[in-house]
Amino acid sequence: MNDDKNVGGMADKSDTYRKDVQYAKLAQWLEQVLQTPEQDEVPSSRLEDGETQLELVLKSDYHLSFYQQIPDFIMALLKNDPLATVHYSALLFHLVGCHACHDAYIDLYGAMRAAVSPQEIRPSLGQGTRSLSAIPHRMLGHLCRSLISQAEAVLLLSHRDHEDRDAVARSLLQLALHVSAPISQSSIRRQALQDLVRVATLFDNINVAEDGDPNVRKYTPVMASVSGTRRGKTVRRVTATPLSNNQEIAVIQLQSQSLEGSIVQNGQMLELHLHDLASSLRGHFVTISVLLGSLLEPVRWLGGNPGSIRSATPVNEQGTLVMPVGTTDLELSNPEERNLLEAMFMLLEVRALDDA
Amino acid sequence: MPFTAHDLRYHAEQSYPSLYGYLHRNAQRYLGSLKYDAFEVDTVIGHVVEQLVRLGLLGGEDHTPLIALDHLTDAQFYTFLSHSVRNKAIDRLRKRRLLVNSSAEVAGGQDDDEGENNPLNDAVESLWGSMPFSTPEEIALQVASQRDLRNVLKHCIMALRAAPNQLQAVIQELQDVGADDLLKVIWEELNIPSPVKPNIHMSQHKDHAHKKLRSCLQQRSSNLTVVVALRLTLYTQYSKERNDYAVDIQTLAQSDLSIADVRKSLRELANEGMLEWRDTEDVCLSAVQMKRLSRFYKEE
Secondary structure: OOHHHHHHHHHHHHHHHHHHHHHHHHHHHHHHHHOOHHHHOOOHHHHOOOOOOOOOOOOOOOOHHHHOOHHHHHHHHHOOOOOHHHHOHHHHHHHHHOHHHHHHHHHHHHHHHHHHOOOOOOOOOOOOOOOHHHOOHHHHHHHHHHHHHHHHHHHHHHHHHOOOOHHHHHHHHHHHHHHHOOOOOHHHHHHHOOOHHHHHOOOOOOOOOOOOOOOEEEEEEOOOOOOOEEOOEEOOOOOOOOOOOOOOOOOEEEEEOOEEEEEEEEOOEEEEEEOOOOHHHEOOOEEEEEOOOOOOOOEEEOOOOOOOEEOOOOEOOOOOEEEEEEEEOOOOOOHHHHHHHHHHOOOEEEEEOOOO | OOOOHHHHHHOHHHHHHHHHHHHHHHHHHHOHHHOOOHHHHHHHHHHHHHHHHHOOOOOOOOOOOOOHHHHOOHHHHHHHHHHHHHHHHHHHHHHHHHHHHHHHHHHOOOOOOOOOOOHHHHHOOOOOOOOOOOOHHHHHHHHHHOHHHHHHHHHHHHHHHHOHHHHHHHHHHHHHHOOHHHHHHHHHHHOOOOOOOOOOOOHHHHHHHHHHHHHHHOOHHHHHHHHHHHHHHHHOEEEOOOOEEEEEHHHHHOOOOOHHHHHHHHHHHHHOOOOOOOOOOEEEEEHHHHHHHHHHHHOO
16 A cells, blocks of 8 residues: 555545535535525515416516526536536526526526427427417416516616616517507406506606696596496496487596596597696696607607697686597507507696696 | 417517417416316416516517527427426426315325326426536535636625725635635735734624625626636736736637627726726736736636
8 A cells, every 4th residue: 555645645635625615614605695685585476375366476676687697598508518607607696695586597497408408399389370369368467567567677777777778668568558458357457557657657758746746637547348338337428419328439538536537539539538627727728748658659649749748728617628639540449449548548647837 | 370489579469379379288288187277377377478578588579689598499499388387387286286285184185186197296306307506505616616706706805905894804704614715815915914803893894795795796797807817817928028928808808708898807907906907909917917816816
């Protein structure tokens, strides 16, 4: 037996062991450093297993920039790229402390490994040329909320990094609006679009008046089902012309606490009807802000700016105002197009013109 | 009707029905006894759809960068979707079985889901097989034991120099965990010969230091700076005439970094006092600077 060699070998082993112990302790410390306080939160869907509403898995404050790197990192690993860990070191550090992103990594790794595995047989595609309206509306609502939540995540990241990602968020919200249009059940549509206004106001160029501002009256739609019914009664157009009792007229009903209003269509022209406006507004011109009016392009707004449409006439002595707001090729009588327009009027503000 | 990842990215509204149909069939296939439970089916589909939205693929158009999933073949993409559904279905089955088992235990009944058709039977083995970085602990160990990643850690620790109390707090922690090799390099760089004295008022500094370290470690720029620093130690050439080491920026960029990234990293290293560089096309290092860079990033 060569003692020198043995002594040398033992020394090597001892050194390796010492380093391993050091690395293990350093790793434990790193885990502690990289744990972020919010990681203790569990997504709501995990808490409510017995729920009937589909919850989003991630909140909009999830780590978008890291999440979207995960598939590329996995592919680098699957291709045995020796530099994968170096190129994606920031992501690796993040995965140590972020359970949500690590869960996504595990989920995606399994599916991507199966995808690139050569033994896989092409799955059967089956038949089906279904339209959006044929999909359960609950699922359309879920997609809608996913898209709106994603838009919020993009805008939050945008604000944090001081980078302009408005086009991405706008595109996601537009898609959400289109997806919501076929949803005929008002409760599901309301739920699908519940965060739309809040997220849209994250755009720098959309400003919402403070709640309780005495100079601003805010209207929101009373979401009706496509049959035109709400609260159990059929909604009929407010007009001086007598209509047949059987003729249901497409209209978007608006409300602001006890006040009511509506959007009706005359040919291509969309008209805003408001009633019982405050006495301080009577005899005055007003401006209308359709906060989400710039999200979609099917309406040609009078004056070109949906954020500031000036009334052509003052509010009359009875507190009524009828004013055109823009023209469109969409038709309120078409349920899906009506829903699209209704979503656009999700928040409408009325304020007196200073120079009136 | 067939659809592709490209369709989902650029024609989301039109291709969503086909995606839904495909996911629905797979969800029913993998949900076994739960396949007629509409909520469970929708939960599985919703999970995959949300994932595609979050990844920037569904409806991402040209606004989000292409990812590895965009480059899969159609067959591979369908397999990816199918397995995503399968994974979530198994997850749901496990959760429901836990609930059922708990109820059955209370009632003293038998588990009826032990039949041959139970999809969970396929998942008795580890669902993921051998997977790298399957736990946060494994990742942390990889980071701690791989030189390139440890270099990023060193870089970020040294960035705490501007806040001496926070740096001291971290050094004290490293002493406590016995990270002697790492500390040796840091002490040499800081030019302090011995361990710092324990300070009992370090808790607040420690919290602030951890926050800064988290931020630094998760920034791509930190990694880039370390990569460029290491390349400086590898690719510079010694000139006897000038008695210095030089390299041009293109050489530092190689094929995987952009010139802009290299410039940004060189500026960062210059700010740290590792080198002197004034936005030129070449980088020159004195022998002392080279020794310092090598000691910090190359050797340990």
